[in-house]
Amino acid sequence: MIGLQQLESARQQALSLEQAINQVVxxxxxxxxxxxxxxxxxxxxxxxxxxxxxxxxxxxxxxxxxxxxxxxxxxxxxxxxxxxxxxxxxxxxxxxxxxxxxxxxxxxxxxxxxxxxxxxxxxxxxxxxxxxxxxxxxxxxxxxxxxxxxxxxxxxxxxxxxxxxxxxxxxxxxxxxxxxxxxxxxxxxxxxxxxxxxxxxxxxxxxxxxxxxxxYKALNEVDRLIQKSIYVSTEIENYVVKLWDASWQPHQYGIEMADIFIEDLVVAGASVRGMSAMVRAAKVCAWLAGREHVLPDDIHAVLLPTMTHRVFLTPVYESRREQIMPEFVTALRDKIATP
Ligand SMILES: Nc1ncnc2c1ncn2[C@@H]1O[C@H](COP(=O)(O)OP(=O)(O)OP(=O)(O)O)[C@@H](O)[C@H]1O
Incomplete structure (x- = not known):
């Protein structure tokens, strides 16, 4: 109970911080x-x-x-x-x-x-x-x-x-x-x-x-509480695992992209570290939205920034990474059924 109250007051503070930043930047x-x-x-x-x-x-x-x-x-x-x-x-x-x-x-x-x-x-x-x-x-x-x-x-x-x-x-x-x-x-x-x-x-x-x-000294503890308290359902777990597999073998999930031979696109998909980091970040998104459980929207909010620098592309596509990665992540979202 104390944890939940602490999380809600930390959330209010976080939202005021965000508002203050957006006023000057x-x-x-x-x-x-x-x-x-x-x-x-x-x-x-x-x-x-x-x-x-x-x-x-x-x-x-x-x-x-x-x-x-x-x-x-x-x-x-x-x-x-x-x-x-x-x-x-x-x-x-x-x-x-x-x-x-x-x-x-x-x-x-x-x-x-x-x-x-x-x-x-x-x-x-x-x-x-x-x-x-x-x-x-x-x-x-x-x-x-x-x-x-x-x-x-x-x-x-x-x-x-x-x-x-x-x-x-x-x-x-x-x-x-x-x-x-x-x-x-x-x-x-x-x-x-x-x-x-x-x-x-x-x-x-x-x-x-x-x-x-x-x-700033309270952030480590707030993170610990978020990671402990925000719930990830089995459906979301299955969804994340599919996204992970699809980042390695997009062709096996029927992903298609214009002007790209999809079987040749990826050398290596997201790492274990990358996927666990994505789930941690999605939990923070859920917390910022005032929820106690992760929704697909939370995963979608962090999918591109967690994958964009991790998915290793073949050299022919590497020079177009900035254009390809947002399209790749959109294709993953569109093709893998959302729970
Ligand atoms: N979105 C913004 N909101 C407020 N000020 C901005 C914004 N974008 C640029 N500025 C102003 O432009 C100037 C340059 O910004 P800043 O030094 O933060 O850029 P930078 O991206 O760190 O630059 P560099 O790449 O040279 O390190 C500053 O005076 C800053 O106040």
């Missing part, structure tokens, strides 16, 4: 909802989108509304793993000084860590980040730094592909979602972003968000 309601789900399912996120579309603004807005610290680093070819942990320099008296790097600078207070342009960083740097994501800790200066509340957001520059190190399939699998962020579609919102000076200064814009609307 405009035209990104879908991305904001998925980030809300990821934060409450405690999953890390890949961001896909152009330059200057408001990614940093969204993430800083979330950190402020969660009352935690925001860490950030830019990926580049010459970035070394140690650059995440410390920076060394010589002060005015010629004495060497060592400062903590961006990953450990805020320690346990880190709520959001943003790795911009992760595909510009070398695999050694990516590995360090993946370890920190999985263990929510790193070793530096001979001791262990813990970030029990950290959620990592990593952006892949989708436009420029020169000098990039694409994340391996195993690395991509560690991210709960890949969320696409693009320019708002609505004309009035686009004009507002360009002509209204309120959107030109991020620091000032973020002042409009009440700090610590939700306590």
């Amino acid at each position: 405009i035209g990104q309601e879908e991305a904001v909802r998925l980030i809300m789900v990821a934060l409450h399912a405690r999953g890390h996120v890949l961001l896909e989108g152009g330059v200057g579309v408001g990614k940093t603004t969204i993430l800083r807005a979330f950190s402020r509304a969660l009352g935690g610290a925001f860490g950030r680093i830019e990926g580049s070819v010459d970035l070394m793993p140690n650059d995440l942990l410390y920076s060394a320099w010589v002060d005015a008296d010629g004495k060497p000084v060592i400062d903590p790097g961006p990953l450990i600078a805020h320690g346990e207070e880190t709520a959001v860590f943003f790795f911009n342009e992760i595909n510009r960083a070398r695999p050694q740097v990516q590995s360090l980040l993946l370890r920190a994501m999985a263990e929510r800790s790193v070793e530096a200066f001979g001791k262990e730094y813990l970030f029990p509340h950290m959620v990592v957001f990593a952006d892949r520059n989708a436009v420029e592909k020169e000098e990039t190190f694409e994340l391996s399939a195993a690395a991509r699998d560690r991210f709960l979602f890949e969320i696409s962020i693009s320019r708002p579609r609505d004309d009035a919102q686009r004009r507002k972003l360009i002509f209204d000076p309120a959107f030109h200064d991020v620091n000032q814009l973020l002042e409009n968000i009440e700090p610590a609307l939700v306590d």
Whole structure:
């Protein structure tokens, strides 16, 4: 009973947080909802989108509304793993000084860590980040730094592909979602972003968000309660298992797509980790909607962001992934009977 009351008050807080974010970040309601789900399912996120579309603004807005610290680093070819942990320099008296790097600078207070342009960083740097994501800790200066509340957001520059190190399939699998962020579609919102000076200064814009609307330190416990309390019926289980099989062998489920030889499309479907992450996220969707059980709508809300970076396509289709994956997920939804 206490659990249910706690969940309902956490839900009200979560909805106020979402509303506050959508007031300063405009035209990104879908991305904001998925980030809300990821934060409450405690999953890390890949961001896909152009330059200057408001990614940093969204993430800083979330950190402020969660009352935690925001860490950030830019990926580049010459970035070394140690650059995440410390920076060394010589002060005015010629004495060497060592400062903590961006990953450990805020320690346990880190709520959001943003790795911009992760595909510009070398695999050694990516590995360090993946370890920190999985263990929510790193070793530096001979001791262990813990970030029990950290959620990592990593952006892949989708436009420029020169000098990039694409994340391996195993690395991509560690991210709960890949969320696409693009320019708002609505004309009035686009004009507002360009002509209204309120959107030109991020620091000032973020002042409009009440700090610590939700306590970032409570999110791990809220997730535990959600995962324990939200019910998944046998029908939904069967549906999820069919979707999973169809992501591996779409032709066996009668999936058809225009201009695609479906038997050749997929090398590997979603992983076990991917499917369990999808169910965790669907439970958070059900909770946000005020339900105690998962409906097909909850699965549909998270199907694309959990599958899009996980399904491994054959090389001929890989270059069209961005166009193919939404169509593939729609075809799965249309073909597999919904309970
Ligand atoms: N949807 C939006 N709502 C509010 N402000 C926005 C939005 N989109 C862009 N902006 C404004 O545009 C500017 C650039 O945004 P921001 O730095 O967050 O983009 P970014 O995607 O992180 O950029 P980069 O790819 O260069 O890191 C900021 O002044 C920000 O306030």
